Amino acid sequence: MDFSFSSDQQLLKNSARAFLDEHCKPAAVRLLWDDPRGESDTMWKEMAQLGWLGLSLPEAYGGSGLGMVESAILLDELGRAAYPGPYWPTVLAAAAVETAGTDTQKKRWLSAIATGDARATLALLDADLDWDPGTMSARAEKTPRGWALSGTKRFVPWAHVANLLLIPARAPEGPTLFLVDPSASGLTLSPVQGMDPATRWVQIDMDQVPAATDAVLGTVGQAEPLLASLVRRGAVGAAAEMLGAARRCLDMAVGYAKVREQFGQPIGSFQAIRHKCAEMLLEIENSHSAVYYAAWALDAHAEDGELAASIAKAYVGDAARKVCGEAIQVHGGIGFTWEYDLHIYMKRAKALEPMYGDADYHREQIVRRVAR
Amino acid sequence: MDLTYAPEDREFRAATRRWLEANVPGDDLKTLAERRAWHRKLYEAGYVGMLWPREYGGWGATPMRQAIVQDEMARVSAPPPINGLGIGFIGPTIIVHGTEAQKQRYLKKMLTAEEIWCQLYSEPNAGSDLASLKTRAEDQGDHFLVNGQKIWTSSGPISDWGILLARTDPKLPKHRGITCVLLNMRQPGVEVRPLKQITGSSLFSEVFMTNARAEKSDLIGNINQGWEIAQTTLGFERGGNSLGRVTRYATAFNQLVKATKELKRGGRPLLEDPAVRARMGRIYADLEVQRYAALRVLSALQKGDAPGAASSITKLSYTEFEKRYYELALEILGPFGQLMVAREEFEEVDSSSGEPGTFATAFLWSRAGTIYSGSSEIQKNIIGERVLGLPKEVRADRLKV
Numbered sequence: 001m002d003f004s005f006s007s008d009q010q011l012l013k014n015s016a017r018a019f020l021d022e023h024c025k026p027a028a029v030r031l032l033w034d035d036p037r038g039e040s041d042t043m044w045k046e047m048a049q050l051g052w053l054g055l056s057l058p059e060a061y062g063g064s065g066l067g068m069v070e071s072a073i074l075l076d077e078l079g080r081a082a083y084p085g086p087y088w089p090t091v092l093a094a095a096a097v098e099t100a101g102t103d104t105q106k107k108r109w110l111s112a113i114a115t116g117d118a119r120a121t122l123a124l125l126d127a128d129l130d131w132d133p134g135t136m137s138a139r140a141e142k143t144p145r146g147w148a149l150s151g152t153k154r155f156v157p158w159a160h161v162a163n164l165l166l167i168p169a170r171a172p173e174g175p176t177l178f179l180v181d182p183s184a185s186g187l188t189l190s191p192v193q194g195m196d197p198a199t200r201w202v203q204i205d206m207d208q209v210p211a212a213t214d215a216v217l218g219t220v221g222q223a224e225p226l227l228a229s230l231v232r233r234g235a236v237g238a239a240a241e242m243l244g245a246a247r248r249c250l251d252m253a254v255g256y257a258k259v260r261e262q263f264g265q266p267i268g269s270f271q272a273i274r275h276k277c278a279e280m281l282l283e284i285e286n287s288h289s290a291v292y293y294a295a296w297a298l299d300a301h302a303e304d305g306e307l308a309a310s311i312a313k314a315y316v317g318d319a320a321r322k323v324c325g326e327a328i329q330v331h332g333g334i335g336f337t338w339e340y341d342l343h344i345y346m347k348r349a350k351a352l353e354p355m356y357g358d359a360d361y362h363r364e365q366i367v368r369r370v371a372r
Numbered sequence: 373m374d375l376t377y378a379p380e381d382r383e384f385r386a387a388t389r390r391w392l393e394a395n396v397p398g399d400d401l402k403t404l405a406e407r408r409a410w411h412r413k414l415y416e417a418g419y420v421g422m423l424w425p426r427e428y429g430g431w432g433a434t435p436m437r438q439a440i441v442q443d444e445m446a447r448v449s450a451p452p453p454i455n456g457l458g459i460g461f462i463g464p465t466i467i468v469h470g471t472e473a474q475k476q477r478y479l480k481k482m483l484t485a486e487e488i489w490c491q492l493y494s495e496p497n498a499g500s501d502l503a504s505l506k507t508r509a510e511d512q513g514d515h516f517l518v519n520g521q522k523i524w525t526s527s528g529p530i531s532d533w534g535i536l537l538a539r540t541d542p543k544l545p546k547h548r549g550i551t552c553v554l555l556n557m558r559q560p561g562v563e564v565r566p567l568k569q570i571t572g573s574s575l576f577s578e579v580f581m582t583n584a585r586a587e588k589s590d591l592i593g594n595i596n597q598g599w600e601i602a603q604t605t606l607g608f609e610r611g612g613n614s615l616g617r618v619t620r621y622a623t624a625f626n627q628l629v630k631a632t633k634e635l636k637r638g639g640r641p642l643l644e645d646p647a648v649r650a651r652m653g654r655i656y657a658d659l660e661v662q663r664y665a666a667l668r669v670l671s672a673l674q675k676g677d678a679p680g681a682a683s684s685i686t687k688l689s690y691t692e693f694e695k696r697y698y699e700l701a702l703e704i705l706g707p708f709g710q711l712m713v714a715r716e717e718f719e720e721v722d723s724s725s726g727e728p729g730t731f732a733t734a735f736l737w738s739r740a741g742t743i744y745s746g747s748s749e750i751q752k753n754i755i756g757e758r759v760l761g762l763p764k765e766v767r768a769d770r771l772k773v
Binding site: 003271275302308 | 643654660662665670751755756761763764766
């Protein structure tokens with residue numbers, strides 16, 4: 001029983017912290033707010049060189065073969081820096097190709113992703129707004145040359161910069177996952193901007209989008225378990241990223257409470273502020289336990305892995321909302337200004353809250369597992 | 373990171389489970405003699421005094437093994453050993469600060485529950501501000517003359533000995549004039565009056581000391597060093613051992629599931645109501661997170677890391693959780709949640725006091741956890757000052773000094 005990071009894991013955490021402190025300062029995040037792509041290609045290539053893009057891919061494709069714990073460590077740090085870019089969607093999509101892909105599909109995409117030459121994303125949310133991986137309104141019809149996809153995918157992260165889209169659609173045989181070229185005919189990408197200027201969402205409208213027979217990932221009609229596992233991994237990753245963003249908010253609040261003076265004293269000496277900070281730390285520590293327990297459980301194929309993933313997402317979503325909100329309260333007026341950096345991190349956590357299954361979805365998954 | 377149990381710990385768990393299945397008493401233990409006998413049996417099997425060094429009659433086991441035993445006992449709702457305060461906190465204090473003669477005299481009988489111990493710390497006017505305590509211990513050469521009143525004393529009526537904090541020098545600043553001494557409870561100057569709690573039971577007492585006698589040979593540490601010693605005692609009391617507690621919560625959750633299946637509203641089980649499901653999902657997530665946190669604490673203890681001020685986070689977390697938990701259970705169960713006698717819809721659940729009862733009993737007991745052993749507000753002060761490094765507050769009693 002060892003809940004602490006190994007020395008390699010600690011090293012990964014430290015090097016990620018050092019890299020992001022230098023290359024992903026708040027000013028750098030702000031610069032990308034008005035950028036049409038919203039991410040930095042230079043940073044993407046550097047992340048590839050650090051081995052982050054191939055972190056969990058097999059060595060044969062230039063990866064390091066590491067697990068969800070290592071991904072969570074990295075996402076925790078990326079969240080702390082409010083890193084803007086398609087890191088997690090790309091890594092998740094790569095994991096899907098690695099799990100279910102043919103040799104040809106793997107050769108085509110995995111090395112390109114590990115080297116930073118390709119970006120990918122997953123369209124997990126449909127027009128029906130249901131996170132249940134078995135339900136989707138998008139349809140795949142058979143054509144003489146393969147398939148034609150129609151329907152709408154909502155809030156797809158970073159699709160506008162992706163070289164590869166993973167799109168689920170219902171074929172006559174059942175849910176099927178397709179590898180789709182973003183420049184295919186009949187495909188329309190429309191940006192949707194939420195409150196976090198550093199998170200980019202795209203609506204994908206498909207009208208008879210052609211997909212070849214070999215564009216199917218895995219078995220036709222059998223995509224549900226794979227989609228469920230992607231929602232699960234996605235949820236744990238999002239929880240790690242929310243945790244990191246919330247950590248930053250707590251650090252800023254505590255730092256501010258030590259120096260801001262009112263009534264002749266630092267406000268951190270007042271119990272009203274100190275107790276708030278203590279409650280925030282409690283939420284951070286519990287979230288840490290939830291995220292890394294779930295990440296470990298997925299890596300270890302523990303029997304409660306699926307449950308733990310839902311618990312992490314549901315718990316950390318609530319906890320991060322509380323911590324980031326209270327950080328603004330501790331700061332007072334300055335925390336409500338655009339110039340002060342706090343909202344960068346608060347908005348990152350917020351943007352992830354409804355993704356990969358919102359808390360209601362995951363709470364229902366929990367009840368299904370424990371109240372039979 | 374590796375959260376699997378070591379093979380030898382898994383084996384130990386299996387052996388513990390077998391032992392408990394064969395030995396847990398079938399009927400409720402009613403008399404003190406029955407509870408002592410069960411305690412003795414647990415001790416001889418190696419399940420009491422697990423963390424104590426072997427030279428003092430303990431078993432020198434790892435924190436992991438102790439957690440496993442507590443977890444397995446919670447799983448089958450085994451009656452707890454008695455003398456919990458003695459074995460958990462007072463004995464370790466004597467081991468750290470006591471003389472060799474005190475160790476020889478008291479420790480073994482404490483472990484075997486031949487002598488039962490209580491803690492004489494809190495006073496009616498010294499709760500969170502424990503250092504303002506007023507009970508006097510006057511130096512009479514070979515003994516102290518003790519006068520004053522204590523409150524919130526667990527096991528008061530059955531106690532043979534108590535660990536007492538009393539003021540020996542009223543002229544010194546309040547933290548520096550306190551002395552720690554062992555007090556014989558079986559003497560005319562000590563009167564124990566049971567205190568009835570909101571649960572209707574009396575697990576705590578008030579203790580009145582009128583010209584009671586505490587021997588100099590029972591002094592722990594030096595005169596006026598009592599506050600430091602109390603800090604170590606409280607340190608033993610916070611954190612750790614949360615695995616068994618979480619298992620009790622999980623057992624109660626199963627009862628909640630059972631009740632929500634059997635109780636019907638408009639012909640449909642409560643469990644099918646989406647509003648009830650959402651609440652149950654939320655509270656179960658909260659419950660499991662307490663378990664993950666317990667494992668994390670255990671992993672640190674295994675590595676020999678002292679939890680220190682971080683144990684305040686653990687205590688704050690589970691006691692506040694427990695209030696949310698039973699509040700929610702009562703909300704879901706409506707008036708059924710308020711019944712003080714178990715019915716067919718749900719069986720007994722263990723409250724945090726160790727007393728079996730209903731959700732109503734557990735709900736009432738949940739109000740105690742955020743007050744005893746340092747209230748939530750005190751824990752937040754500790755976390756703020758010692759973990760987050762926030763500046764100390766300006767306090768009237770600090771200004772006076």
